[in-house]
Amino acid sequence: MNGGPGTVVVVGASLAGHATARALRGAGFDGTIRMIGEEPHRPYDRPPLSKGYLSGTVTDADLSLEGVDEDLGADWILGTRATALDPATHTVSLADGTHVRGDAVVVATGSLARRLPTDLMGVHTLRTLDDARALRADLLPGARVCVVGAGFVGAEVASTAAALGLDVTVVEAAPAPLAGPLGPLGPVVASLHARNGVTLRCGVPVERLEGAATGSGRRVTGVRLVDGSRVDADVVVVGIGATAATDWLAGSGLDLQNGLACDARGATAAPGVVGVGDCSAWFDPVRGRHHRVEHWAESRDRARIAVDTLLGTSTAPPAPAPSFWSDQYGVRLQFAGRLLGHETVTVEAGDPESADALVVYWRGDDAVAVLGMGQPRLFNRWKRSLSALPVAA
Amino acid sequence: MIRICSTDDVVPGEGLRITSTVPPIAVFRTEDDEFFALDDTCTHQDASLADGWLEGCRVECPLHASTFDLRTGAVDEPPARLPVRAHEVEVRDGEVFVTLSTAVPHLPPGVTLGAS
Numbered sequence: 400m401n402g403g404p405g406t407v408v409v410v411g412a413s414l415a416g417h418a419t420a421r422a423l424r425g426a427g428f429d430g431t432i433r434m435i436g437e438e439p440h441r442p443y444d445r446p447p448l449s450k451g452y453l454s455g456t457v458t459d460a461d462l463s464l465e466g467v468d469e470d471l472g473a474d475w476i477l478g479t480r481a482t483a484l485d486p487a488t489h490t491v492s493l494a495d496g497t498h499v500r501g502d503a504v505v506v507a508t509g510s511l512a513r514r515l516p517t518d519l520m521g522v523h524t525l526r527t528l529d530d531a532r533a534l535r536a537d538l539l540p541g542a543r544v545c546v547v548g549a550g551f552v553g554a555e556v557a558s559t560a561a562a563l564g565l566d567v568t569v570v571e572a573a574p575a576p577l578a579g580p581l582g583p584l585g586p587v588v589a590s591l592h593a594r595n596g597v598t599l600r601c602g603v604p605v606e607r608l609e610g611a612a613t614g615s616g617r618r619v620t621g622v623r624l625v626d627g628s629r630v631d632a633d634v635v636v637v638g639i640g641a642t643a644a645t646d647w648l649a650g651s652g653l654d655l656q657n658g659l660a661c662d663a664r665g666a667t668a669a670p671g672v673v674g675v676g677d678c679s680a681w682f683d684p685v686r687g688r689h690h691r692v693e694h695w696a697e698s699r700d701r702a703r704i705a706v707d708t709l710l711g712t713s714t715a716p717p718a719p720a721p722s723f724w725s726d727q728y729g730v731r732l733q734f735a736g737r738l739l740g741h742e743t744v745t746v747e748a749g750d751p752e753s754a755d756a757l758v759v760y761w762r763g764d765d766a767v768a769v770l771g772m773g774q775p776r777l778f779n780r781w782k783r784s785l786s787a788l789p790v791a792a
Numbered sequence: 793m794i795r796i797c798s799t800d801d802v803v804p805g806e807g808l809r810i811t812s813t814v815p816p817i818a819v820f821r822t823e824d825d826e827f828f829a830l831d832d833t834c835t836h837q838d839a840s841l842a843d844g845w846l847e848g849c850r851v852e853c854p855l856h857a858s859t860f861d862l863r864t865g866a867v868d869e870p871p872a873r874l875p876v877r878a879h880e881v882e883v884r885d886g887e888v889f890v891t892l893s894t895a896v897p898h899l900p901p902g903v904t905l906g907a908s
Contacts, residue, residue, distance in 0.1 A: 414870070421869065444871055456902040464870045696857065699870065724855065731855065775854035776843040783845070 403710050404502035404671065405430040408491050409473075410481045411507030412436025414444070414695065415676025417464050418702035419505050420471050426706050426714060432473040433499050435491065437508075439478035440528055441465060446695060448531040449555035450726055453538070454563060462528070481508065484651045486669030503671040503709050506648070506659055510641035510677035510693055515547070519610040521619040522635045525552055537634045538563055545569075545622045545632035547605055549576035549589055551725045553638030557597050558727040567597045568630045570622060572604035580723075582738050584758055584770055587751045595728045603628070608635060641693060643678045656680075658691035665705035673705045685737055685787055694723040720785045730754045733775065735782040736768025739790060748777055757781065762790075793882065793889045796829070800886065807832075807842035807851065815897055815905055817879060818842035819888055820851060820862055828862035829879040829890045835898040836872035874898035 407423060409416045412434045420432050442464040451457030476499065483492040490500045512524035523534045538544070544560045546553045549571035561567045569592055577585030592599040606623045622630045643658035653667055654660035658680035665673040665681060676698040680691035703715035722735035742760040749756035749772070757777045760768035765786035771778030802808045802821040809832050810817045818832035818841045832840050839855040852859045858872035865878035875898065880891040899905065
């Protein structure tokens with residue numbers, strides 16, 4: 400790699416960081432890769448944490464993101480948080496007081512689950528493997544579960560807990576759940592809760608979490624809502640979104656307005672510093688602005704583009720339409736495209752009310768997004784025909 | 793070697809799920825009119841590769857887009873990390889015959905041999 404970096408420091412050892420390291424090796428990069436991870440674990444897959452891992456069908460070994468015979472030849476620095484970045488010298492400071500210096504830096508520190516202010520036992524968020532283990536240990540037979548937030552993580556946890564035979568209530572502050580990601584189909588998808596024996600209460604924000612003293616400390620007993628009503632609960636799962644894990648970049652001078660600002664190829668304003676994954680807000684040519692996404696597929700697929708940016712090559716295939724999936728109540732949801740509001744929808748196959756359908760979102764005559772409910776074959780055909788024209792300002 | 797289907801049963805550029813084998817297999821017919829056979833179930837999660845997107849000599853899983861090599865069953869990138877088995881295919885007089893691999897299949901968590 401003439402003139403390319405000799406050492407690449409990857410901050411973040413989850414999907415985006417790992418995919419970037421793989422892409423570096425795949426591109427023939429034979430220099431040093433230093434992988435820094437705050438969690439003590441090797442790269443693992445997060446989507447099963449709210450589903451199969453929580454229910455026990457997926458094991459720790461199943462979660463690995465590393466190929467069976469994969470050897471990236473990287474130096475792993477795990478269980479250590481990055482605390483600062485000097486973009487000019489490509490130096491990353493670590494919580495243990497040491498520094499890691501390279502010729503280029505990949506920022507892939509992901510996102511952090513939003514929390515409610517509480518120190519009560521029995522209150523969970525779900526982002527990491529350790530979060531999932533703690534929640535799993537609390538989902539005991541007979542436990543009453545209250546999920547705060549009817550987004551995808553909340554819905555998947557509710558679905559898993561209901562399948563385990565637990566009594567589950569979901570409370571959502573917004574009047575229409577999933578309206579952001581799914582538009583008019585949000586309430587249709589959210590109706591899966593009631594049809595599977597889970598109570599969903601919308602439009603009622605949480606006032607506070609209530610607890611009582613137990614032998615081992617204060618533990619949650621319920622969720623008080625702003626209308627004065629209360630949901631009794633032994634376990635509370637807070638699924639109210641995530642924020643970019645960019646606090647550690649505060650002194651770097653990089654643009655962190657909503658995630659690390661990057662151009663449409665992952666470059667930041669600092670030479671030799673790229674951003675990938677949940678923490679980054681790439682410029683989206685369709686939206687005409689920076690846009691942070693937390694989708695699994697983007698974290699994987701953008702890694703190759705970011706590596707092109709680092710190495711000055713152009714080998715990556717064009718990024719596919721943004722997409723995500725969710726499995727809940729036995730229904731496989733798949734979505735691709737961009738919703739900007741005011742799209743019209745058509746049902747191209749099946750019936751959304753029966754949770755088996757292919758729904759297309761239109762802006763004018765352009766198909767701009769597609770939702771599949773249990774229609775993987777059709778979904779993939781529509782996904783490839785979506786328009787990705789810039790939206791007129 | 794067992795007869796699996798007729799060549800006409802498989803649309804060019806698509807796959808056909810065969811449930812008469814254990815585990816189910818997928819027969820693919822490329823746009824170049826070549827036939828391949830893999831285990832049908834993705835090694836990551838219970839998805840039918842016959843529903844996947846065919847491009848050249850690869851099929852992309854319809855759920856999470858790991859792609860598998862039609863010739864070898866090798867997988868390219870996560871979320872799947874284990875290969876599917878590739879089966880030997882012979883096309884004769886408009887019929888597709890397959891010799892099933894004797895390797896141990898890699899089935900996804902929660903899926904067992906013989907499960908429907």
